[in-house]
Amino acid sequence: MSSANHTLTTEAPWVRRALIAVALAFVTLFLLIPLIAVFWEALAKGWELYLAALIEPEAWSAIKLTLLTAAIAVPLNVVFGVAAAWAIARFEFRGKSLFTTLIDLPFSVSPVVAGLMYMLLFGAQGWLGPWLAEHDIKLMFAVPGIVLATVFVTFPFVARELIPLMQAQGQDEEQAAMVLGASGWQTFWKVTIPNIKWGLLYGVILTNARAMGEFGAVSVVSGHIRGETNTIPLHVEILYNEYNFVGAFACASILALLALVTLLVKTLIEWRIARQREGAKERTLEARLAPVSTH
Amino acid sequence: MTIDIRNIRKTFGDFVALDNVDLTIASGELLALLGPSGCGKTTLLRIVAGLERPDSGQVLFSGQDATHTHVSERQVGFVFQHYALFRHMTVFDNVAFGLSVKSRKERPSKEEIRERVMKLLKLVQLDWLADAYPSQLSGGQRQRIALARSLAVEPKVLLLDEPFGALDAKVRKDLRRWLRDLHDEIHITSVFVTHDQEEALEVSDRVVVMDHGHIEQVGRPDDIYESPATPFVTQFLGDVNLFHGRVDGGSLTIGDYAHSLGQQHAGQSDDAVAYVRPHDLDVSRVADGALAAGTVEHIHAVGPVVRIELAQIGSGETIEAALTKERYRELGLMLGDTVYVTPKKVAVFLKDQAQQDYVI
């Protein structure tokens, strides 16, 4: 509130300035410079080469595959995330904490191990491999495998955002809707979804960012067939290892742009939520002070 | 230790929290700062503590200017509304904190600290909880620990910010009495902030009533209650009926009724307000000396006092009177009866002059 107030519970100005300087230097060195370097290297040889690197057929097919993967994986995990959050945040049942722990499991598994698990399940020498070969179904080293691996690594994101949010909101509003005669689906669409929409959007953009950028798990199951099973991150790797730096960084810059958009949307959502909360706080404060000012 | 507050002014942006406040707090007294939220009482307390710096003015401790002394050197004990106990420390460590942060030269030995902490815990009757964590205590126990913690450094002043505000009604009542007893035992100059007039009147030696950054009145609890100095104080201290009228030649005229105020009231005004508390209002079937007439609208006869609500004839405003059971039976009041109200005591304030008188 006032400047005098700050002096009590803060440090001397030179300490403050020194700490801020160290923090900023760290962020610049570890976060900002790598981000700038991506765009710098991509444009090092000019715009023409940059654009050429992007519309080259193999890059283009990698972009299409990445978009396809995200377009399948994200909706699937949204449906799962909402369903899981509904079951966990709205009901009490035995084994709930085990269920919650299992949902988080993919976070604690190395992406490479995740890819390995799918190889052991569906690969040629895997558990279901012979059966799949008999029926002429190819999952590994093909698009379905890439989608499966992506679904695995992005599995918990939506549920993780929604569960605490829905638990904090409680179910009073939904019960009120039921008492007023709404059906289950009406309650869900008209009460639940509007209440969780920002959290849901947040979960979706995190899922999407990870789905488009996943490297380790996809790398194991993809087989690296150029023009067929290469996503953008895998294509970046190939170009980089061939010393085609402009091409590698041009593709990387698309992913970096995606990351920036993700950060922007995330920040906007957070501001929105904070503003809502502040608005509510101000209203209660006004209501509390109002009777006093009438004296 | 006495505390002199001289001409303190404090603003937050456009909001004037304290507008040139003067106050002297006598050594060893228990003083209450009373007022509605936003009146500046907490800001004043925090300025005395040194947690807030005034824009202008001075705070003197025993005649010495302490305005620029840092909080940690003021030797004040401060008790927060929400306790502010250190969650990761046991009750013992919380109380010992102030002693253990002293420089090595001043710090008492381990055994001395232990002895002093246990003595304080006994004083607040919670020595059996020394090893508990704050989260394991009830609200009342936490507040007592917070008090013990502030006393451990042997402060010269004890400042309490709404100390019982976060507690439920019954615990609040117990702690109030306990604080009074404790103060009688250790006699430290103490100031506490409250918005609860009952609490202020019951516990303190003197009460300071504040509103909008001003001090409205300072006095002993019974003085404040019996002779409120301003309309604000009158209204803030409890339920009161308002009558608008005219004062002339020692009598108060309200509509068709005139009421003698006695000799000492020399003022004259066409715009006077008379305040009468419900229990100072008698109900009668005769118009002698009445202030107004009204129709009985509600009768609440639960408990030792019977509360009567009347609709004033003419204005239609509600008048509230509190009668004893005996008086109520004697009158034989029924809903719809037309009766007259006569004040046993009235406070009259004239609009343009800040003058007031009492008739008993």
Added chain:
Amino acid sequence: MSLLNRQHSVLPGFGLSFGISVVWLSLIVLLPFAALVLMSTKLGWSAFIATVGAERVIASLKLSFGASAIAALINAVFGFLLAWVLVRYPFPGKRFIDALIDLPFALPTAVAGIALTTLYAPNGWIGQYLAPLGLKVAFTPLGIVIALVFIGLPFVVRTVQPVLEDLEKELEEAATCLGASRGQIFRRVIFPAALPALITGTTMAFARATGEFGSVIFIAGNIPLVSEIAPLIIISKLDQYDYLGATAVAVVMLGLSFVLLFAINAIQWWAARRHGGGR
């Protein structure tokens, strides 16, 4: 659903939502895990020891966990500092920095990997200044640490930040009134309150770092016995169709990360029990 002993609720949809989530969980997560478990049962004890005990595997596990530990410690220090500065001090560009903290979450790991490699290569923006000092970063274990610091930073900042935000100002005022100096308040009031979160965040950064692949392989140089990380061993075994060997290494990594997960939960349980309940 009597098996689940569900308590009655007026809200519908338990069967549907629980059904969908359990089926999906089983297909996507549990089935692959079962495959891993099945494969590991085919591993004989001696074969397991022989695979995991091989010099190259031991070196890679040591490297993965060692570099992760160092990176986590660096993140503990700077993550705490960043959280502190972001919560406590106003400065221009604060919102931008706050948003930027999440970059490692949002930026694909491969992109981070090639960017860091280019920067720290001997002729890179940063590497060219370090090379004359005899500091080789890219293609050495030091480079791995740099990549893992990048990956782990937001874990620490984002766990500590809310705790520092929620710390009541009154606690510090109370300590000041009791005569404590600024340093004492930090050491004895603020830091202990934030410590459980700091440990949790650091452990999370550590756990994430041990499994990290994309950002590391470019900068690591992948020299056997020197800068080859455990996930890479799994991949190279897979490339040689040594499924059993890959499984053995994966089981060790999983085992270690479950221990970490358990540790995080234990810390949170301990902190909640101690500071739980109201204020």
